[in-house]
Amino acid sequence: xxxxxxxxxxxxxxxxxxxxxxxxxxxxxxxxxxxxxxxxxxxxxxxxxxxxxxxxxxxxxxxxxxxxxxxxxxxxxxxxxxxxxxxxxxxxxxxxxxxxxxxxxxxxxxxxxxxxxxxxxxxxxxxxxxxxxxxxxxxxxxxxxxxxxxxxxxxxxxxxxxxxxxxxxxxxxxxxxxxxxxxxxxxxxxxxxxxxxxxxxxxxxxxxxxxxxxxxxxxxxxxxxxxxxxxxxxxxxxxxxxxxxxxxxxxxxxxxxxxxxxxxxxxxxxxxxxxxxxxxxxxxxxxxxxxxxxxxxxxxxxxxxxxxxxxxxxxxxxxxxxxxxxxxxxxxxxxxxxxxxxxxxxxxxxxxxxxxxxxxxxxxxxxxxxxxxxxxxxxxxxxxxxxxxxxxxxxxxxxxxxxxxxxxxxxxxxxxxxxxxxxxxxxxxxxxxxxxxxxxxxxxxxxxxx
Amino acid sequence: xxxxxxxxxxxxxxxxxxxxxxxxxxxxxxxxxxxxxxxxxxxxxxxxxxxxxxxxxxxxxxxxxxxxxxxxxxxxxxxxxxxxxxxxxxxxxxxxxxxxxxxxxxxxxxxxxxxxxxxxxxxxxxxxxxxxxxxxxxxxxxxxxxxxxxxxxxxxxxxxxxxxxxxxxxxxxxxxxxxxxxxxxxxxxxxxxxxxxxxxxxxxxxxxxxxxxxxxxxxxxxxxxxxxxxxxxxxxxxxxxxxxxxxxxxxxxxxxxxxxxxxxxxxxxxxxxxxxxxxxxxxxxxxxxxxxxxxxxxxxxxxxxxxxxxxxxxxxxxxxxxxxxxxxxxxxxxxxxxxxxxxxxxxxxxxxxxxxxxxxxxxxxxxxxxxxxxxxxxxxxxxxxxxxxxxxxxxxxxxxxxxxxxxxxxxxxxxxxxxxxxxxxxxxxxxxxxxxxxxxxxxxxxxxxx
Numbered sequence: 081x082x083x084x085x086x087x088x089x090x091x092x093x094x095x096x097x098x099x100x101x102x103x104x105x106x107x108x109x110x111x112x113x114x115x116x117x118x119x120x121x122x123x124x125x126x127x128x129x130x131x132x133x134x135x136x137x138x139x140x141x142x143x144x145x146x147x148x149x150x151x152x153x154x155x156x157x158x159x160x161x162x163x164x165x166x167x168x169x170x171x172x173x174x175x176x177x178x179x180x181x182x183x184x185x186x187x188x189x190x191x192x193x194x195x196x197x198x199x200x201x202x203x204x205x206x207x208x209x210x211x212x213x214x215x216x217x218x219x220x221x222x223x224x225x226x227x228x229x230x231x232x233x234x235x236x237x238x239x240x241x242x243x244x245x246x247x248x249x250x251x252x253x254x255x256x257x258x259x260x261x262x263x264x265x266x267x268x269x270x271x272x273x274x275x276x277x278x279x280x281x282x283x284x285x286x287x288x289x290x291x292x293x294x295x296x297x298x299x300x301x302x303x304x305x306x307x308x309x310x311x312x313x314x315x316x317x318x319x320x321x322x323x324x325x326x327x328x329x330x331x332x333x334x335x336x337x338x339x340x341x342x343x344x345x346x347x348x349x350x351x352x353x354x355x356x357x358x359x360x361x362x363x364x365x366x367x368x369x370x371x372x373x374x375x376x377x378x379x380x381x382x383x384x385x386x387x388x389x390x391x392x393x394x395x396x397x398x399x400x401x402x403x404x405x406x407x408x409x410x411x412x413x414x415x416x417x418x419x420x421x422x423x424x425x426x427x428x429x430x431x432x433x434x435x436x437x438x439x440x441x442x443x444x445x446x447x448x449x450x451x452x453x454x455x456x457x458x459x460x461x462x463x464x465x466x467x468x469x470x471x472x473x474x475x476x477x478x479x480x481x482x483x484x485x486x487x488x489x490x491x492x493x494x495x496x497x498x499x500x501x502x503x504x505x506x507x508x509x510x511x512x513x514x515x516x517x518x519x520x521x522x523x524x525x526x527x528x529x530x
Numbered sequence: 531x532x533x534x535x536x537x538x539x540x541x542x543x544x545x546x547x548x549x550x551x552x553x554x555x556x557x558x559x560x561x562x563x564x565x566x567x568x569x570x571x572x573x574x575x576x577x578x579x580x581x582x583x584x585x586x587x588x589x590x591x592x593x594x595x596x597x598x599x600x601x602x603x604x605x606x607x608x609x610x611x612x613x614x615x616x617x618x619x620x621x622x623x624x625x626x627x628x629x630x631x632x633x634x635x636x637x638x639x640x641x642x643x644x645x646x647x648x649x650x651x652x653x654x655x656x657x658x659x660x661x662x663x664x665x666x667x668x669x670x671x672x673x674x675x676x677x678x679x680x681x682x683x684x685x686x687x688x689x690x691x692x693x694x695x696x697x698x699x700x701x702x703x704x705x706x707x708x709x710x711x712x713x714x715x716x717x718x719x720x721x722x723x724x725x726x727x728x729x730x731x732x733x734x735x736x737x738x739x740x741x742x743x744x745x746x747x748x749x750x751x752x753x754x755x756x757x758x759x760x761x762x763x764x765x766x767x768x769x770x771x772x773x774x775x776x777x778x779x780x781x782x783x784x785x786x787x788x789x790x791x792x793x794x795x796x797x798x799x800x801x802x803x804x805x806x807x808x809x810x811x812x813x814x815x816x817x818x819x820x821x822x823x824x825x826x827x828x829x830x831x832x833x834x835x836x837x838x839x840x841x842x843x844x845x846x847x848x849x850x851x852x853x854x855x856x857x858x859x860x861x862x863x864x865x866x867x868x869x870x871x872x873x874x875x876x877x878x879x880x881x882x883x884x885x886x887x888x889x890x891x892x893x894x895x896x897x898x899x900x901x902x903x904x905x906x907x908x909x910x911x912x913x914x915x916x917x918x919x920x921x922x923x924x925x926x927x928x929x930x931x932x933x934x935x936x937x938x939x940x941x942x943x944x945x946x947x948x949x950x951x952x953x954x955x956x957x958x959x960x961x962x963x964x965x966x967x968x969x970x971x972x973x974x975x976x977x978x979x980x
Contacts, residue, residue: 231618
């Protein structure tokens, strides 16, 4: 094997289509239900929020969806994201595993979120929309949408979860650099926001309610969601499609273990679903692992039920692993993983036994992240550190057994705007806060009976 | 021309040698002088500070120096840095120019500095050295050396300019993430530091004095400099060597204008010197432009004289464009450009008329940076924004004249740890602070007569 550690793609190998896992699933995923009628929602129900192209992508059964030329033209600025063999980390771990990380931190927003913000802004721009609203937790999604809106001449208005807004002014500035307008959530600008005290730390569910409320009130304004929905997961599959080709370029016939962190599920699905296709087709047989924080463990401790996507109950009911839509997770540093539910498609494949899931404490994740930074030179986002910590476990197990698995891990973004979290860890002030049985039971009590 | 905008290199095209411009200069650059004897310094004089390989690189006349395999092995993790056609920015500017930016922000430290920190740490590690000391201004260099030391098992101790230390805690944390130890300069740990009040904003010159003092006192400790010296500029030429090949891959026969920001001079030289070689050989005929801040304009308003590299006067005397070694620039946001002198090699080629120089106000630079971010999706380091502002002028001039120059600009790093500066700009609180004639005269009065 050569000394090469960074794998890209020739122009002729660039990904031209997103992959829709629905086409290959043994059973179809349960449909979303209207919050009022409890009947399956149709395209008309979603029209106030989304442009027609995204609605059709939400419900399509086609295996591949072509990436519009205008979107590919933006992807070309930073894609393919590199697939990098983590040789130095392997040496440090003394492992016989071969570890490859797919690094989305090179994107304009510093995370995978641009993969979907760009097509979402593009499709909206085709229909005379002048403004998009959204929520953001860690700030990655708000940043990505602000940039995408700048490209297509749209205004972008972001409700940032209060706890994140208060502790990370740099993140707000970055959204403003890209032209976005940022509000602390809960805000006084919406009925949803006003139903909470002004100093409330907020949650993704509350911020979604605020952004949806504003979008629903104006004809020229639509809403954009950064995870959870089928069309978002679809856009993210560019990650896994590239990774499959890059892995082949690295001389590896396939992956044995595929690992991604999972909050709403789009980063995980983006990497995992193309590998799942290969697995379902019998071409590869990887274990596919979703990693979540022990403080917000929807897959591993939630229930697979219909629940609202937001806190106030304005969205359709989604069949998903949920902790309850009024669950407010502790203010862990991986803001992007603080969501009460899990994408319906990820929930479905988990329920079908096609993927595995595990939950980790954040201290173990930061330890892995620090080791990764000091060897590979990349400071991982706290979200991504969850995937790295699981890879560390797998790599140490391989060192023990002498196995030589090929591990592909999604590094969803860099942590350069999360250095406050690293400072907390380095100074010994980081505390783990796993979800208690009592808090879980209380939150699940709020899930509606359907 | 294809739609491709990002240009990399095949493994077979990777750069294997650094380029030494001294071999091709019409006249040799003046030698450094011993601060006591005022005689040219020899290798022995530098031995307390640097390992033999770096000393030999400092004085070599060889045209090419092979990059050690251990260094190339680290470069492979992030090099070649991408050369990217800035099509969206071109469209925004309405220019007929073709603009390519060479983006060093993908490196572990987020700037070009890793190109030299890695070989410096490596060479020191060959000689039983256990600790490196250094200064840092904006923090880019301290970050790069911390990471390089982590790779080769060395301790790293960094004196960070006080003004930067006070306003950018994230930068300190990043150095600590990579394992470095950070002191505010002026510190109480050195005689040099103690000669200034504890709350002094500091300067690169003072921080250099502190780091040199500590290194000189211990056998197992050496000093590492992040710019100015010949061997540092040599290591940075990997940038220009790659850019030349990538430009050819982009179908461009050569550059018409090459632009880089210049503080100590290593970023500028790294990009420019390989193009200067082509120019001296008659293969290309680019204008080569160094851009500096109007608050610290060593090339454009300094004098070409022997001066000390540090404030206290411990270093050799270097023939360079200088504002005077006790000049303390205003606390502009481009901390990496706040150095009183300019690399002797850059000074020499400027004096010979082989390159041009200009000085810009920081407000114009931030305007260009914001425009760049909102089109290209990259937030430039405040240092790099100086080069972008000059490119903007050139591109608008081309739009006026209809000329179609190929412009290559060095984007030395990202500005994700400088968002406080962007916030200052966005909120209208940014002030320009060009150097006054009186302050210049006062500072030049301190330059020793040689």
